[in-house]
Amino acid sequence: MRKTLLCFAFVFASLSANAVDISVSIGSPNLHIGVNVREYPNLVPIRGYPVYFSPDIDSNYFFYDGLYWVYQDDNWYASSWYNGPWSFVDPYAVPVYVLRVPVRYYHRPPVYFRGWAIDAPPRWGDHWGHEWYERRHDWDHWDYRNTPRPLPLPLYQRQYAGDHYPDLDRQRELQQRNYHYQPRNPVVVAHYKDERQQYDQWRLQNQRRPNESRDAYERRQQQQREEQQQKIRRDEDQRRQEEQRKQEDQRRKEEQRQQQERQRQDQARREEDQRQQERRQQEQQQLHREQEQRQQAQLRQQQRQQAQQRQQQEQQQQARRVEDQRQQSQRQQQVRQQQDQQARQREEQQRQQAQQQSQEQQRQQQQRQQNDQQRQQQQNQERQHQHDDRRARGRDQQNNDKSDRDNDNK
Numbered sequence: 001m002r003k004t005l006l007c008f009a010f011v012f013a014s015l016s017a018n019a020v021d022i023s024v025s026i027g028s029p030n031l032h033i034g035v036n037v038r039e040y041p042n043l044v045p046i047r048g049y050p051v052y053f054s055p056d057i058d059s060n061y062f063f064y065d066g067l068y069w070v071y072q073d074d075n076w077y078a079s080s081w082y083n084g085p086w087s088f089v090d091p092y093a094v095p096v097y098v099l100r101v102p103v104r105y106y107h108r109p110p111v112y113f114r115g116w117a118i119d120a121p122p123r124w125g126d127h128w129g130h131e132w133y134e135r136r137h138d139w140d141h142w143d144y145r146n147t148p149r150p151l152p153l154p155l156y157q158r159q160y161a162g163d164h165y166p167d168l169d170r171q172r173e174l175q176q177r178n179y180h181y182q183p184r185n186p187v188v189v190a191h192y193k194d195e196r197q198q199y200d201q202w203r204l205q206n207q208r209r210p211n212e213s214r215d216a217y218e219r220r221q222q223q224q225r226e227e228q229q230q231k232i233r234r235d236e237d238q239r240r241q242e243e244q245r246k247q248e249d250q251r252r253k254e255e256q257r258q259q260q261e262r263q264r265q266d267q268a269r270r271e272e273d274q275r276q277q278e279r280r281q282q283e284q285q286q287l288h289r290e291q292e293q294r295q296q297a298q299l300r301q302q303q304r305q306q307a308q309q310r311q312q313q314e315q316q317q318q319a320r321r322v323e324d325q326r327q328q329s330q331r332q333q334q335v336r337q338q339q340d341q342q343a344r345q346r347e348e349q350q351r352q353q354a355q356q357q358s359q360e361q362q363r364q365q366q367q368r369q370q371n372d373q374q375r376q377q378q379q380n381q382e383r384q385h386q387h388d389d390r391r392a393r394g395r396d397q398q399n400n401d402k403s404d405r406d407n408d409n410k
Helices: 124-135 155-159 168-178 186-208 214-409
Strands: 010-015 020-024 061-064 067-072 075-079 087-089
Touching: 155 168
Parallel strands: none
Antiparallel strands: 010 020, 061 067, 067 075, 075 087
16 A cells, blocks of 8 residues: 555755755645544653654654654654644655654554664664665764754644544645744655645636536546546556566576576585595594504503503512511511610619619618717707706705805804
């Protein structure tokens, strides 16, 4: 359905130092896409973007640069009125600021949005492919400080709701009369220019045919639309035939490529078989060499084992001789130790005897000293007794003499 609804017209070209940008216009407003908005929606500006979104509508519904935008069934649609009719917009023509709206503002995101960052724009380059990205590669690069302000909303449309919603010709007339803000995007500018031309043509036709009835005018308009759709279908048939021819050419090329690929694969298989056969021969030769090497290694291993056995026997004999010498040396040392111990015992006995003799001499000397002291004490006592006796006798003599004198005196 997308290609049957396209109406391509190259309307804007701007040359720069590095590239040429070509925009594709929006298709004719003749679609009903299943989005039914009965009254003017509540539109809220998205912070940092010149775009509005509707928090109340269960759809991917936006307003930017004088047009309402809806992302429905993997297609973009635009309209100058809030409930359509809608025009199909080619992916190459969608304004960059509409593409830059973060994922969180899509109330009905498609399945392939899953896993994408909600605060970042959708990955349109991944979805629409390399060719789209090559033509729109700068869509996600812009200076945030120079982001334009959003255009005012067409609030005059509030009074046209429900059964009072105008038809397409009436919409163009009211738009020309009430909404005077100039859009900035080249695609939107071309869309408005196309609408003005259609409105002027309609007004001129009405002036030329003042007596023509409304039904005749609508029939003529319907006929024109049918002719336009037939032309679009013929163009689509031609494009489809061209695509079929391209697909047939592609199929033949693919068959040739597959045949060449099969030939290359057969050649590669033959070469691989030959390489495998050569590898098997080399492996057999390698196995034979390895077997000979293993036999030689086993022979060398046996020789090394025999040499090790002889060496172990010599080492055991040497160890036995050393052990015998060590045991003989230990026996001699034990004998010397016994002799030394006996000599130390004899010396200890002699020292003990000498010590006992010395102690006995000391004891005898002490005994003699004690005896001398006792004798000295006895002599001293005897002398003291003799002295005491003499003094006693002297006192007795004096007393007797005194007594005699006293008697004499009497």
